Amino acid sequence: MTTGVLCAIRGPQEPSIVAALDARTSALRVVRRCADLAELLAAAAAGLGRVVVLSADLPELDREGVVRLRGVGAAVVAIVDAHSDWQAERMEALGATLVVRGDRTAEEIADAVEDLARDLAAGLSLAAPVSHPVSALEKPAGSADPPRERGRLVAVWGPTGAPGRSTIAVNLAAELVALGKVVLLVDADTYGSSLAMALGLLDESAGIASVARLAASGSLAPELVLQQATQLAPGFHLLTGLNRAERWPELTPSALDLVWDVALRVVDWVVVDCGFCLEKEAGAEYPGMAARRNASTIGVLRAADAVVAVGSGDPVGVARLVRALADLSDRELIRPGADRVVVVNRVRASAVGSRANDAVREALARFAGVEDPVLVPDDRAACDGALLSGRTLREQASGSPARRAIAALAERLALGAPRPSARADGVARRRRAHLLSRR
Numbered sequence: 001m002t003t004g005v006l007c008a009i010r011g012p013q014e015p016s017i018v019a020a021l022d023a024r025t026s027a028l029r030v031v032r033r034c035a036d037l038a039e040l041l042a043a044a045a046a047g048l049g050r051v052v053v054l055s056a057d058l059p060e061l062d063r064e065g066v067v068r069l070r071g072v073g074a075a076v077v078a079i080v081d082a083h084s085d086w087q088a089e090r091m092e093a094l095g096a097t098l099v100v101r102g103d104r105t106a107e108e109i110a111d112a113v114e115d116l117a118r119d120l121a122a123g124l125s126l127a128a129p130v131s132h133p134v135s136a137l138e139k140p141a142g143s144a145d146p147p148r149e150r151g152r153l154v155a156v157w158g159p160t161g162a163p164g165r166s167t168i169a170v171n172l173a174a175e176l177v178a179l180g181k182v183v184l185l186v187d188a189d190t191y192g193s194s195l196a197m198a199l200g201l202l203d204e205s206a207g208i209a210s211v212a213r214l215a216a217s218g219s220l221a222p223e224l225v226l227q228q229a230t231q232l233a234p235g236f237h238l239l240t241g242l243n244r245a246e247r248w249p250e251l252t253p254s255a256l257d258l259v260w261d262v263a264l265r266v267v268d269w270v271v272v273d274c275g276f277c278l279e280k281e282a283g284a285e286y287p288g289m290a291a292r293r294n295a296s297t298i299g300v301l302r303a304a305d306a307v308v309a310v311g312s313g314d315p316v317g318v319a320r321l322v323r324a325l326a327d328l329s330d331r332e333l334i335r336p337g338a339d340r341v342v343v344v345n346r347v348r349a350s351a352v353g354s355r356a357n358d359a360v361r362e363a364l365a366r367f368a369g370v371e372d373p374v375l376v377p378d379d380r381a382a383c384d385g386a387l388l389s390g391r392t393l394r395e396q397a398s399g400s401p402a403r404r405a406i407a408a409l410a411e412r413l414a415l416g417a418p419r420p421s422a423r424a425d426g427v428a429r430r431r432r433a434h435l436l437s438r439r
Contacts (some may be wrong), residue, residue, distance in 0.1 A: 002027060003117035004049035008034040008058055009079065013102065013113035014051035017079075027114050037065055051117055056080040056087045062216045066094045075120060077113055088169065090218035093258065138431055151182075151264040154413065155300045157274040158310035159324035163317055164345035165310050166194050167383060168376070168406065169273040172308070174392040175410035177236040181268040184229060186239045187273040188256065188300060190248035190293050193241025200390020201230060208259075209250045215258040222266045225259070237267070247332070253299035255290075272281035272300050278327060292418075298333060306339035306413055313360060313378065314348035318395045322367045339416050342370045348378035374409045377401040 005028050007014070007020055011308050014033075022030050031048050034040040037060045044052060045068075052074045054061070069076050075098070078091040080104035098116055100109055156169040158297050173185040175197040189193040189209055196202065214220040229237040242248065269418075274297045301307055309328065311321025325342065327333075334340055342364065349356045356408045357375050382397035389396060391405035 001121050002121065003051055004029055004031040005113065005117075006030075006032050006034060006040060006043050006049035006052045006074070008037070008040045008052070008054040010055040010057060011102075013079075013106065017109055020089050020106035021053070021113060021118055024110060024114050027117055028110070037061055041065065041068055044069050045072050047072070049074065051075050051077060051113060053077045053113060056091050061094070063218060063258060064092045064216060064252050064253045066096060070095065070404075072098070073328065074196060077109075077114055077116065077196065079109065084171050093215075093218040093220070097253075151266075151268045151270060151412075152305040153264060153272070153300075153303060154268045154306045154308060155274050155304035156308045156310060157297065157301060159320040160276045161311045161317060161320055162407040163312035163321070163374075164376075165189075165207075165276070166273050168308065168310050168343055168345060168409075169271055170195060170198060171393050171403065171406045172410055172413075173269070174236065175269040175407045176269050176271070176414065177233065178394060178407070179410060179414055180235075181414070182235045182237075182266075182271045183271060184225070184237045184239065184263050184267045185232075186263075186270060187241030188251065188270045190251060190296055191245060191277065192276045193243070195238060196240040196271055198387060198390070199232065199238065199392075201238070201240065205240065205242060206242045206247065206250075208241055209247060211239060211259050211263075212255040214249055215255040215262070216252065220258060220262050222262050225263045225266060241273075241300055241362050246328060248293050248296075251296045253295045256296055256299055257303060260300070272304075274300050278331070278333065291389060301328070301333045302335055304334070304338055306342055306416065307334050308341050308409070308413075310343045313344045313356070313375070315353035318344065318360060318363050322364070325370070326370045335432060339413070340360060341409065341412065342373040343376060344370075344373055345376045346378040347375045348409050374405060374412070376405040379403075417422050 007018055007021070007030055009017055011326045018030050018033060021028050033041050034043060037058055039298040040054065041051065043049065050073060051070050054076065054079045061114065066076055068120055075100045076096045077100060079100050079102050080087040080091055088099050088101070098112060100112055154172070156165050156172065158165045169185065173183045176183045186208060187193045207228045207230065211220060211225055226237055230237045231237050242250070260270060275294065277294045278298060279294055309321065309325060311317050311324070321342070321344070344360050347360055349354050352359045360375060361373060364373050379400045379402040382393060382400035382402060386393050386396035393400055393406065397403060
């Protein structure tokens with residue numbers, strides 16, 4: 001079976017590499033030589049080739065471009081400068097299937113591409129979109145410090161109607177810090193970020209956009225994550241959200257996937273305040289072909305080690321939460337093995353009757369099959385005081401019943417499921433290790 005190859009190679013090596021690839025007539029066939037990334041993406045989307053061979057210095061090449069290529073089923077082979085370790089690390093961070101140094105001969109490069117094509121023909125899923133790529137940004141073997149155990153990613157999400165997602169996210173993060181954890185709180189709401197204002201900070205810069213840009217370019221080293229964040233207290237860091245809602249295209253799912261992967265190497269917990277909307281958008285059925293505002297929230301939910309689903313403690317809020325939980329389940333937005341914790345916020349007798357807690361539990365058990373929700377009592381005075389002073393409930397009113405309920409939630413998560421293992425593409429790792437070695 002002959003595998004179609006798309007080429008976008010710059011420099012004097014291009015003719016010899018194309019000739020070497022075309023010489024493997026039984027295995028490879030160069031179907032197009034593309035001038036730029038746009039032509040390459042169009043050819044890959046049209047299904048003209050299953051392997052893409054490109055130069056690492058191709059203009060405008062970023063993580064989103066690589067993910068779009070892999071999303072349509074193409075494996076990506078990147079040719080990097082022979083003397084640039086940084087370029088090789090960048091292409092791995094961008095999600096390339098195979099990285100080859102430019103000092104290899106055209107025949108050696110063709111051999112590597114033929115091996116890859118053989119793996120593809122054998123059914124190995126090397127061209128699947130990468131969510132958590134193996135990155136060369138980790139400390140090298142033999143480093144003085146042992147590798148840090150991977151942290152946990154928590155998505156705080158809830159349906160429309162302002163159920164208090166941000167309040168839960170801020171105070172959950174603060175309670176995890178109080179348990180001795182290093183926590184990164186992230187405002188990833190693409191509709192209305194609020195964490196900076198809630199904590200009394202200026203929101204002139206968007207920390208989440210800064211790290212997303214670094215991730216998209218393949219330049220996001222672990223130490224840069226906390227440098228772009230605001231330190232609220234020892235062990236407590238905040239990546240502020242978008243200061244204008246129209247900036248949502250800056251938060252591409254592919255870049256955010258890498259942000260979570262890198263951040264979890266330097267902190268114990270990443271707590272993400274998500275947007276509410278999970279509606280399918282135009283172009284969603286075509287991977288990478290259209291910017292999608294809700295894709296960042298969907299991506300966080302699917303990557304999370306724990307999802308905290310927040311609803312409001314009134315009849316409308318509970319009904320919305322029940323429907324939202326069904327939507328999460330029907331669309332399989334929570335990955336297998338992840339924790340799901342249901343939180344009902346602002347529970348009060350004035351909205352649901354004298355036996356407020358029992359009424360909410362009974363409704364969730366009957367209509368959503370939820371047996372152990374976390375109920376956060378309505379403490380308007382404490383929450384308003386914390387918002388007015390830009391503080392957490394722990395700082396503002398440590399005896400608040402709302403604060404105690406959120407502290408119990410933090411303990412429940414901290415004592416929950418074991419940490420997940422790091423994800424890796426073993427076949428790609430072995431192949432890269434071979435081809436990146438110097439002569």
